Amino acid sequence: xxxxxxxxxxxxxxxxxxxxxxxxxxxxxxxxxxxxxxxxxxxxxxxxxxxxxxxxxxxxxxxxxxxxxxxxxxxxxxxxxxxxxxxxxxxxxxxxxxxxxxxxxxxxxxxxxxxxxxxxxxxxxxxxxxxxxxxxxxxxxxxxxxxxxxxxxxxxxxxx
Amino acid sequence: xxxxxxxxxxxxxxxxxxxxxxxxxxxxxxxxxxxxxxxxxxxxxxxxxxxxxxxxxxxxxxxxxxxxxxxxxxxxxxxxxxxxxxxxxxxxxxxxxxxxxxxxxxxxxxxxxxxxxxxxxxxxxxxxxxxxxxxxxxxxxxxxxxxxxxxxxxxxxxxxxxxxxxxxxxxxxxxxxxxxxxxxxxxxxxxxxxxxxxxxxxxxxxxxxxxxxxxxxxxxxxxxxxxxxxxxxxxxxxxxxxxxxxxxxxxxxxxxxxxxxxxxxxxxxxxxxxxxxxxxxxxxxxxxxxxxxxxxxxxxxxxxxxxxxxxxxxxxxxxxxxxxxxxxxxxxxxxxxxxxxxxxxxxxxxxxxxxxxxxxxxxxxxxxxxxxxxxxxxxxxxxxxxxxxxxxxxxxxxxxxxxxxxxxxxxxxxxxxxxxxxxxxxxxxxxxxxxxxxxxxxxxxxxxxxxxxxxxxxxxxxxxxxxxxxxxxxxxxxxxxxxxxxxxxxxxxxxxxxxxxxxxxxxxxxxxxxxxxxxxxxxxxxxxxxxxxxxxxxxxxxxxxxxxxxxxxxxxxxxxxxxxxxxxxxxxxxxxxxxxxxxxxxxxxxxxxxxxxxxxxxxxxxxxxxxxxxxxxxxxxxxxxxxxxxxxxxxxxxxxxxxxxxxxxxxxxxxxxxxxxxxxxxxxxxxxxxxxxxxxxxxxxxxxxxxxxxxxxxxxxxxxxxxxxxxxxxxxxxxxxxxxxxxxxxxxxxxxxxxxxxxxxxxxxxxxxxxxxxxxxxxxxxxxxxxxxxxxxxxxxxxxxxxxx
Numbered sequence: 001x002x003x004x005x006x007x008x009x010x011x012x013x014x015x016x017x018x019x020x021x022x023x024x025x026x027x028x029x030x031x032x033x034x035x036x037x038x039x040x041x042x043x044x045x046x047x048x049x050x051x052x053x054x055x056x057x058x059x060x061x062x063x064x065x066x067x068x069x070x071x072x073x074x075x076x077x078x079x080x081x082x083x084x085x086x087x088x089x090x091x092x093x094x095x096x097x098x099x100x101x102x103x104x105x106x107x108x109x110x111x112x113x114x115x116x117x118x119x120x121x122x123x124x125x126x127x128x129x130x131x132x133x134x135x136x137x138x139x140x141x142x143x144x145x146x147x148x149x150x151x152x153x154x155x156x157x158x159x160x
Numbered sequence: 161x162x163x164x165x166x167x168x169x170x171x172x173x174x175x176x177x178x179x180x181x182x183x184x185x186x187x188x189x190x191x192x193x194x195x196x197x198x199x200x201x202x203x204x205x206x207x208x209x210x211x212x213x214x215x216x217x218x219x220x221x222x223x224x225x226x227x228x229x230x231x232x233x234x235x236x237x238x239x240x241x242x243x244x245x246x247x248x249x250x251x252x253x254x255x256x257x258x259x260x261x262x263x264x265x266x267x268x269x270x271x272x273x274x275x276x277x278x279x280x281x282x283x284x285x286x287x288x289x290x291x292x293x294x295x296x297x298x299x300x301x302x303x304x305x306x307x308x309x310x311x312x313x314x315x316x317x318x319x320x321x322x323x324x325x326x327x328x329x330x331x332x333x334x335x336x337x338x339x340x341x342x343x344x345x346x347x348x349x350x351x352x353x354x355x356x357x358x359x360x361x362x363x364x365x366x367x368x369x370x371x372x373x374x375x376x377x378x379x380x381x382x383x384x385x386x387x388x389x390x391x392x393x394x395x396x397x398x399x400x401x402x403x404x405x406x407x408x409x410x411x412x413x414x415x416x417x418x419x420x421x422x423x424x425x426x427x428x429x430x431x432x433x434x435x436x437x438x439x440x441x442x443x444x445x446x447x448x449x450x451x452x453x454x455x456x457x458x459x460x461x462x463x464x465x466x467x468x469x470x471x472x473x474x475x476x477x478x479x480x481x482x483x484x485x486x487x488x489x490x491x492x493x494x495x496x497x498x499x500x501x502x503x504x505x506x507x508x509x510x511x512x513x514x515x516x517x518x519x520x521x522x523x524x525x526x527x528x529x530x531x532x533x534x535x536x537x538x539x540x541x542x543x544x545x546x547x548x549x550x551x552x553x554x555x556x557x558x559x560x561x562x563x564x565x566x567x568x569x570x571x572x573x574x575x576x577x578x579x580x581x582x583x584x585x586x587x588x589x590x591x592x593x594x595x596x597x598x599x600x601x602x603x604x605x606x607x608x609x610x611x612x613x614x615x616x617x618x619x620x621x622x623x624x625x626x627x628x629x630x631x632x633x634x635x636x637x638x639x640x641x642x643x644x645x646x647x648x649x650x651x652x653x654x655x656x657x658x659x660x661x662x663x664x665x666x667x668x669x670x671x672x673x674x675x676x677x678x679x680x681x682x683x684x685x686x687x688x689x690x691x692x693x694x695x696x697x698x699x700x701x702x703x704x705x706x707x708x709x710x711x712x713x714x715x716x717x718x719x720x721x722x723x724x725x726x727x728x729x730x731x732x733x734x735x736x737x738x739x740x741x742x743x744x745x746x747x748x749x750x751x752x753x754x755x756x757x758x759x760x761x762x763x764x765x766x767x768x769x770x771x772x773x774x775x776x777x778x779x780x781x782x783x784x785x786x787x788x789x790x791x792x793x794x795x796x797x798x799x800x801x802x803x804x805x806x807x808x809x810x811x812x813x814x815x816x817x818x819x820x821x822x823x824x825x826x827x828x829x830x831x832x833x834x835x836x837x838x839x840x841x842x843x844x845x846x847x848x849x850x851x852x853x854x855x856x857x858x859x860x861x862x863x864x865x866x867x868x869x870x871x872x873x874x875x876x877x878x879x880x881x882x883x884x885x886x887x888x889x890x891x892x893x894x895x896x897x898x899x900x901x902x903x904x905x906x907x908x909x910x911x912x913x914x915x916x917x918x919x920x921x922x923x924x925x926x927x928x929x930x931x932x933x934x935x936x937x938x939x940x941x942x943x944x945x946x947x948x949x
Contacts, residue, residue, distance in 0.1 A: 022279065031277075036195035037188015039414070041360040042447035046868035049360055077188030090186040094178060097837045101669030102185030103192065103361045103414025128876040135868075137360050137415045138669045140840030141876040 006070040010035075011079025019066045026050045026061040028069075029076060037077035037106045041135070048134030051107035052076045058114040060133075077106035080113070088154040089113060089147070098147030100138035108134050112148045120156060124149065165682065166750050171689065172682030173896065176833040180673045180693075190412040196366045196379045198440040202231055204430050205281035206449065207271040207288045209263040212297035212861020213312075213524040216261055216290060219271055224287040229276035231437060233288060234429055236260035236271075244432055247395050247423065250640055251498065253324070253489040254315070255527060257425045257432075263292070264312065264487035265526045266861050267452035272429045274441060297524035297861035298322070301461065301484040304521040312487060312522045324489050327499050328517035330580050335515035338476035342467035346551045348928045352540050353854040354459040354484070354525070356451050357532050358873060359668070361414020363454060364444030365427050367434040374400070376435065377407045380427060383420045383666055384706025385410045387640060389698045391423055392431065394641075399435070410696035416668035417845070418531035421492040421708050422455050452866035455492075455528030456855060459484040460540045464548045472556055474511045474567045477579075479544055481518040484525065491529030492708070493536050494638045494645060500536025501795075503580035504629045507545035508589045508799060509567040514579040524861045533845050533906040535630040535709035542626045546911035547928065550622075554922055559606070560915070561597060564625050565590055575892075582629060584797045585899075588889045592823045593625050593801040595887060600803045600821040613923060618808035618947075620920025623801065624912035630900045631714025631796040640705060644791070647715035648702035649723045651680060652785040655773040657766030658690040661723075664704010665716040666696045670902060671834045672712060676720055678830055679896065683724030685751020685765050702787055710798070710900035713830065714891075719790035721895040726786035730772070734784075735763040737777040796891050796899035800824040802912040808920050810949035813939030815851065815917060817880040822908070824884070826901035827891040836884055838902040843882045846909025848874050850931045921945075 007016045010033065019028060029035045029052070038061060041049030050061040053075040080087040089109045092098065099105040108131060115122070115130040122130065127148050128141070136144060166172030184190050221233035236258035239245040249255050258269055271288050275281035298304045298312060304322040313319050339345055365380035382388050385408040393403035413420060430443040445454070460481050467476040481502070485491065493500045499518045506514050532539065549567075553560040568589040569576050576584040597603075605621050612619045635644035648664040661680055665672065672695060677688035695701055704716060728748060735753035736743045739761055746753040754762035763771075772784035805819045822843055829835050852872045856864040865871045890897030910931055917933050918926055924945040929937060942948035 020279065027278070030194075031197075034197065035188075036192075037190075039192070039361070040194065040444075041362070041414075042868040044447065044867050044869045047360060047447070081187065086186065093186050094182040097179065097833050099182060099185055100671065100837060100841060101359070101361070101413060101415045102181070102190045103359075105185050106188045109186070124881075128879075132875040132877045135360060135873050135875060137358060137417070137845070137873065138841045139837060140842075140844035140882060141879050142840040142882055143837060145876065 004067050006066055008069050009073035011075055021067055023066045024062055025064040025066050025069055028066040029061065035076055035078050039103055039106060041103065046135070048111060049104050049107045051110045051134060053110055053114060056114065058111045077109060080109065088151040092147040092151040092154065096143045096147040096150055098139065098143040104134060104136045108136065108144060116148065116152055116155060120152060122152060170681050170685060170687050170750065172678055173828065173830050175678065175831065177674055177678055177688055177831055179671050180677065181671065192361055192412045192414055193364050193366060193379050193381050194444045196411065198366065198368055201366065201440040201442055202274050202276060202437065203278045203281045204433060204441050204443040205273050205278065205285045206269050206426060207273065207285050207290065208267045208449065208453065209270050210266065211263060211292050211294045212266040212299065214263050214292040214294045216259060216263060217293055218291045220289040223289065224273060224284040227280060227284050227287060229280040230273060230284045232274040232433065233284070234258065234272045234433060239432060242399050242432065244396065244399070244428065247428060249488055249490040250422065251489040251491050251493065255488045255490050257428045265524050266863055267449065269425045272433065274433050274437060299523055299525055299857050299859065299861045301482050301521035301523055304523050312524065322522040324485055324520040324522055325498055326517065326519050329503050330515035331513060332515045335476050335478050335513050338513045339465065339467045339478065342475055343470040344468045344555060345465060346548060346555050347463065347465040348548060348551055350462045350464055350544060350547055350928065351930045352458040352460045352543055354456045355532055355849050355853045356456055356855055356871065357417035357419035357530065358451065358871070359415030359417055359419055362445045362447055362450040363420060363424060365430050366440055366442045367431040368440035369434040369438065371438050375405045375407065376401055376431065377409065378431060379409045379411055381413055381420045382408065382410045383416045383668060383708050385666060385696055385698050386664055386703045387643065387705055388423065390643065408698045410666045413666065413668040416708065417533040418457065418492065418708055419455055420668065421530060422490055424454060448867045451871055452863050453526055455490065455530040456486070456526055457528065457530050457532030458540060462540065462544050464544045466548045466552050468552055472558055472563050472566055474509050476513040477506055477511050477545065478514065479505055479516040483518055483520040484523050485520050485529055486525040486527040487522055488527045489520065489529070490527035494632055494640060496637055497536065501629045502537045502541045504538055504582065504627065505541035505545050506578050506580055507542065508569060508625050508627045510569045512579055516580065525857060531709060533842060534903045535628060538628050539907045539910065542907045543911050546624045546626060547914060550915045550918065551927055554927060560623050561593060561602060564593060564623065583794060584627065585794055586889050586892050587627065587797060587799050588887065589625060589799060592799065592825055592887050595885065596801040596803045596821050596823045599883065599885060600805065600819060602803065605805060618810060618920045620806045620916040620918070622804045622912045622914065622916025622919055624908045624915065625801040626908040627797055627799045628904055628907055629795045629797055630710035630903065631792055632709050632711050633795055634793060635791045643705065645705050646789045646791045647704040647711065647719055648787065648789045649716055649719035650702045650787040651723045651727060653727060653769045655770050657686060657769040659686050660692045660694065661720065662694045662701040663716045664702050665707040665712040667707060670707065670712065670838070675830045675834060676717065679717055679720045680724055683721050684727060710903045713898050713900045714796045714894060715790055715792055717898060718792065718895050719788045722790055723786045723788040726788060727784060730784060731765060731768045733780065734768045734771050734776060738763050738767065738771055793893045796827065796894060798826040798899040798901060798904050800904055800908055802908045804912040804916040806916040806920055808938060810942060810947065813935035813942060815933065815935065815938060817913065819883065820880050821883045822905060823887060824901060824904050825887045825889050826904065827894065827899035828888060828897035829886065830898060835901055839884050839905050840882050842902055842905030843909050844874055844879050845906045847879065847913065850910040850913035850933065852878065852932055854932050
């Protein structure tokens, strides 16, 4: 198995490590860096539990090789707080009861982060399509949608 | 119920307290099984059978063992040396841990590889060479019952057929007599297909055996850690694992829904590997393995008959079920109830005579029979009765709401003795249905339907007025492997008036850390924010049977109240000592004892807690704590009425769920926010089997959709906007008047959806459609009836 040295900006910190060419980004995060907030829920890129941001775009990290992230920036749930303050999405998921078992939550929040960046003032329908690559088995999505709406409002106010 | 008794600061029952557990989950700091990492930990991966039924001619592990980083390849023959190749199931059947000669279903475990990391383990799985001799699989219980069918379990002495058991309840002859003399009889064959709970976290464990201490610690995805500890002690006692040296830790769990109750072979192999190798071993299954090999739900073929008189009064119910259990009965039912609580099938109706029987068969499919978010086969029972009531309404030309109202058990008839032996605790079925009809505008919808039909448009309205049976259960009838189905709470009040409470249950997303704290806050007056709730560690938590079948609030929730009462009993003595009055002179109100007629003389629970450690009466033990093991006097019977409106596209058969109103009654409500969340989720897990989910097998027993690309879980797009509300009819025998709620919607929703679709097509002569009702099925029906656009 050939090895490669990768340098990746992870949540603002530069990490350089040697990895196998086949190592998936999700395993790199979870097992090499012990950042276990990113979860694995399937083996077909269907569930979205492993969603992270790569150069600001949401990707399913079970379908990205670590070497593909070389020279890029990766943001995970662990990087969402800033200066000890929760991101509005984290706050809203709590306030709107947008999580139950919590397993899909990091992926949902990461997906919603990019979604709100592209569409800061979405309709409910747009949110539902926006998170349709992320599965939740507990909440029936009702309160996840509300949480994203609520976060959008907060973020709009912050901008204004 | 009126408003909360406690202040928002105390946060007792009835407050929308935000969840305590969220703090770690929203930060990605939850600790799930796969997050556990131990020094020197090895990884296990499993070789699985490509055939549904085959002889194993040979297993060659040489190539796998030659891969650097591979520590062991474990086969059935290896486990046989320790007599660990078979294990008992919870239903007193037997299940292979690893096979020595025959595989019984596709994706069955054949061998396990232990390696330095998961990549090497996966390589080694590919390198294990297994030679099979395939045999013709039996994947259909109707084929399994044919006289010339192969006997699938020749390991069972004297077994000459594939019948696992026959079960019946009710009065066969009396029921037959009513049917013979009835004005009207309707009968339908209803199939509830095999489905999978598919929690987003799969199953797995980290087994760590410490040779010096002789102690085994297992972090695992289990809904019932204490029961697992006892099972491990019983199964592996002969190899030296004794119960005090076994610690099961259920860390955070990413959804359970019944799928994390059973003991899967992977857990046992990982434990055996850790004991033999002396290093921690992690096993976490893939999604495909989870769907293909872990316990299924449902798979009931039901022949359902209802007898009534011409005026619509229901007189008798009869159901004959053929159940497909796969190659072993590895269901998770209370021991005395092989068909679970299926005998709740008379539902919300006053049906005086009933009989139900069931034959369970072995087939070459994975074992299981777990609940998929329902209390032991209640979904099957509710689907049968709620569908057949609509069939009767259609036959009599009656409105299905009106027919239900006519036959409901009336509010003044509780406690109600059902024909199949249950004592329903409380209910007000007409109120729930009326509220659902008002909310959705039932009469207007019926008028709209008439107009649309005249224009050739397809619109349907479906009702489901279900009654559940949850909270297992009273010790005289309910046990698993002989262990009575009580549950427990231990609460300790610290000197500063804060508390820690531990329970025998285990949350998988239900929010116990919040709701249990609210119960204790209600009964002790200590703010919920200051009550730490812990579950899942068998070394610290009191014994309990775990969380499934909506049993946590009915059992452990009641135990919390009872433990709080014990604490209060002692607190009263301490307060009397501090206030220098007799105990009888004291009155309790939230958070304090005060002297009758002199309310300014009082001691708060915090004063009392401090005194319990600093100034307790002479002769009294120090400390303030209590433990209670709660044995429920009866089951609880949540109920509700759901109404669904669908529009169907005649060109494509696509069903649009336009509206769905769910009225639930689970007795008194602990936390309305969490309750609504549970109902949203349950409704979505009711939608899923009604419209999307089914595990499909071909005639050779190959699973055709054993991954998330092919097994469709509803996304946010498929899921409609649920409209929910509640009525409150308290449970008369639970200390808090609560009943349990999280499964009602999974149980109630599928027949509401099926009834709506059939209603949309009823004028074409459609009487029944089996779930999942897909656009293709609808389109086929429309084409057959000449109604496709």
